[in-house]
Amino acid sequence: MEVFVHLHRKQRSGTAWWTAAVAAAVITATAALLPGLPQAEAAPGGSGRGPVTTTAAAARTMENLDRALVAVRRNSTEVLISWRLLGLDPEDTGFNVYRSTDGASSTKLNSQVLTGATNFVDGNADLTKSNSYRVRPVVGGKEQSAGKAFTLTADHAQEPVVRIPLEGGGPVKFTWVGDLDGDGTYDYVVDRQTSPQKIEAYRSDGTLLWRMDMGPNSTDQNNIEGGSATIDVGNWDGVTVHDLDGDGRAEVAVRIANGVTFGDGETFSHSDDEHQFIAVLDGRTGAARATAPVPDDYLADGPMYARFGVGYLDGSTPSLVAFMKNRVGSGAFNLMTTAWRFDGSTVERQWKWLRGDQDAPDGHSTRIVDVDGDGKDEIVEIGFVLNGDGTLRYSLEPEGVIHGDRFYIAKMDPDRPGLQGYGIQQDNPSGLREYYYDAADGSMIWQHSEEGVGDVGRGLVGDIDPSHPGMEAWSFSGVYNAPDNTLTASDTSLAPWPALGIWWDGDRTMELLNNGKLEKWNPGSPAPSNSLPRVLTTSKFGATGVGSAGNPTLVGDIMGDWREEAVYTDADYDELIVFTTNQPTDTRLYTLAHNPAYRNDMTVKGYMQSHEVDYFLGAGMSEPPRPDIVYAPRAD
Numbered sequence: 148m149e150v151f152v153h154l155h156r157k158q159r160s161g162t163a164w165w166t167a168a169v170a171a172a173v174i175t176a177t178a179a180l181l182p183g184l185p186q187a188e189a190a191p192g193g194s195g196r197g198p199v200t201t202t203a204a205a206a207r208t209m210e211n212l213d214r215a216l217v218a219v220r221r222n223s224t225e226v227l228i229s230w231r232l233l234g235l236d237p238e239d240t241g242f243n244v245y246r247s248t249d250g251a252s253s254t255k256l257n258s259q260v261l262t263g264a265t266n267f268v269d270g271n272a273d274l275t276k277s278n279s280y281r282v283r284p285v286v287g288g289k290e291q292s293a294g295k296a297f298t299l300t301a302d303h304a305q306e307p308v309v310r311i312p313l314e315g316g317g318p319v320k321f322t323w324v325g326d327l328d329g330d331g332t333y334d335y336v337v338d339r340q341t342s343p344q345k346i347e348a349y350r351s352d353g354t355l356l357w358r359m360d361m362g363p364n365s366t367d368q369n370n371i372e373g374g375s376a377t378i379d380v381g382n383w384d385g386v387t388v389h390d391l392d393g394d395g396r397a398e399v400a401v402r403i404a405n406g407v408t409f410g411d412g413e414t415f416s417h418s419d420d421e422h423q424f425i426a427v428l429d430g431r432t433g434a435a436r437a438t439a440p441v442p443d444d445y446l447a448d449g450p451m452y453a454r455f456g457v458g459y460l461d462g463s464t465p466s467l468v469a470f471m472k473n474r475v476g477s478g479a480f481n482l483m484t485t486a487w488r489f490d491g492s493t494v495e496r497q498w499k500w501l502r503g504d505q506d507a508p509d510g511h512s513t514r515i516v517d518v519d520g521d522g523k524d525e526i527v528e529i530g531f532v533l534n535g536d537g538t539l540r541y542s543l544e545p546e547g548v549i550h551g552d553r554f555y556i557a558k559m560d561p562d563r564p565g566l567q568g569y570g571i572q573q574d575n576p577s578g579l580r581e582y583y584y585d586a587a588d589g590s591m592i593w594q595h596s597e598e599g600v601g602d603v604g605r606g607l608v609g610d611i612d613p614s615h616p617g618m619e620a621w622s623f624s625g626v627y628n629a630p631d632n633t634l635t636a637s638d639t640s641l642a643p644w645p646a647l648g649i650w651w652d653g654d655r656t657m658e659l660l661n662n663g664k665l666e667k668w669n670p671g672s673p674a675p676s677n678s679l680p681r682v683l684t685t686s687k688f689g690a691t692g693v694g695s696a697g698n699p700t701l702v703g704d705i706m707g708d709w710r711e712e713a714v715y716t717d718a719d720y721d722e723l724i725v726f727t728t729n730q731p732t733d734t735r736l737y738t739l740a741h742n743p744a745y746r747n748d749m750t751v752k753g754y755m756q757s758h759e760v761d762y763f764l765g766a767g768m769s770e771p772p773r774p775d776i777v778y779a780p781r782a783d
Contacts, residue, residue, distance in 0.1 A: 207463050209776045213331030227728070228269060235773070237286055241284070243285060279296045317345075324388065338378060342368070346410075375404035376404040377452070378401070389457040393465075398428060405419065437492060441471070456515045457747060468526055472509075497537070520565060541588060580596060648660070664683075665685070665726075691718045
């Protein structure tokens with residue numbers, strides 16, 4: 148059994164920080180287990196990067212999540228129960244699993260405290276009856292209070308699925324998650340691709356909280372130049388969900404214009420339809436808690452579409468980041484990036500960056516991640532990086548990089564310091580197809596070029612071959628081991644389709660999600676992309692994908708252990724179908740949602756891409772470092 152523990156001793160000058168940091172971490176972790184205890188303050192001396200001072204930034208505040216226990220029927224006799232290990236759980240945290248059948252008293256299922264992976268197979272339940280499961284953490288040999296129960300109904304279907312009811316409505320392109328009501332459980336926010344467009348918020352059980360109407364300025368849904376309130380077309384979103392003020396409840400941030408009606412029924416009015424605004428909504432009611440005008444530098448060229456995301460630009464508090472563009476006539480694009488801070492009552496712009504005539508190639512997605520290890524996030528595009536203060540850190544244009552569809556920032560090489568980047572190119576006149584570089588400074592490590600000009604529309608990274616250390620990176624030129632730039636198979640036509648990665652089956656090589664097919668690459672028997680071993684097909688469970696690629700509306704670690712869920716709707720758009728693994732694992736990892744890089748990634752849409760943690764996750768991995776975080780207060 149592989150077990151990873153999470154007490155990570157960062158080297159610091161002196162011992163005062165270490166003592167205080169451990170105390171704060173233990174208090175915070177224990178507070179998550181024992182209701183009524185205060186949440187941890189930031190450790191004296193800051194987040195531990197650089198000299199110890201009393202004015203350094205605190206660790207970042209993240210969600211105070213519950214165990215998110217889930218149970219699914221594996222087959223006719225077995226149930227898989229899985230739950231979260233939290234980012235700040237004490238190293239020795241174990242668990243007991245309990246089952247109640249038809250409301251009877253609970254029975255403990257495990258004979259010894261479970262100190263390994265946070266999942267358990269129950270092979271003795273009477274599945275003709277209703278069964279409710281709970282877990283109780285065990286810390287220092289003492290059993291703590293139970294978390295929320297998950298009930299598997301009598302004669303439940305044998306499926307790796309949790310179904311969340313929705314109100315009837317139009318097609319859904321995107322789903323976001325956040326703890327809207329502060330109870331520690333992820334709730335859901337979805338768009339509706341109707342005319343006008345709408346946004347809806349649901350509790351975790353499918354109870355409708357509110358509905359927002361994006362108004363008449365969302366009826367023009369052209370994916371390049373549409374209405375001033377249009378959301379979620381092309382690579383644009385203009386919506387995200389996160390706890391922006393650290394009060395334990397998530398807000399919904401939306402780019403709006405004249406005529407939108409908020410979730411509480413109030414209509415936003417402005418003297419014209421051209422000006423746009425940033426609105427921060429109460430996650431429980433949909434009421435506007437604050438609005439602020441979008442800078443009008445490029446107003447003469449029409450409305451600006453937006454990609455939203457959240458990052459911790461100062462290392463401790465979240466900022467809303469807005470990547471916005473509009474078109475100059477029928478030619479080039481204006482590009483503006485802004486950062487915003489919501490303090491609970493007002494939303495204020497922190498800075499504005501205009502590309503102008505700078506050489507800064509952009510693409511169809513954004514990543515917000517700490518590329519240099521100082522604890523503060525940067526804003527990363529496919530061809531340039533902005534520092535957290537809005538200054539240009541570097542551009543990849545001098546390396547021959549132009550526009551492209553997809554890129555990744557991750558710990559691809561476990562033996563190289565820092566993070567690495569991989570991107571693909573669209574119609575690069577030099578013939579450049581894909582490239583791999585150091586994410587901290589943009590220095591190029593390798594590039595692959597071919598004769599002629601090619602539009603490389605897909606690319607992916609992940610450890611899919613355990614015989615090669617580190618991640619593989621591939622588009623349509625063969626599967627390369629990223630660290631050593633060698634092909635894993637000499638026949639470059641033998642490769643998986645580079646769509647989405649997903650953690651599902653419990654080993655430490657990544658699975659693949661391609662147009663509704665969950666697949667597993669077999670490096671010992673490489674095959675063309677249409678002949679990979681199939682794990683499951685989402686349509687067999689009633690799921691409908693988005694667009695020609697059949698994408699889910701969300702992929703992320705939103706329930707159960709560290710593995711990921713894929714969220715679809717049914718054909719009537721009145722149900723979220725959440726695929727969650729039915730396979731046990733021996734790997735113990737804290738929830739990916741408490742990893743700073745991964746949680747930032749979950750707030751960003753654009754062209755759908757896999758989320759990445761900031762440590763190497765793959766075969767032969769080392770113990771992940773403990774995340775440098777504290778929890779927000781539990782609002783319930």
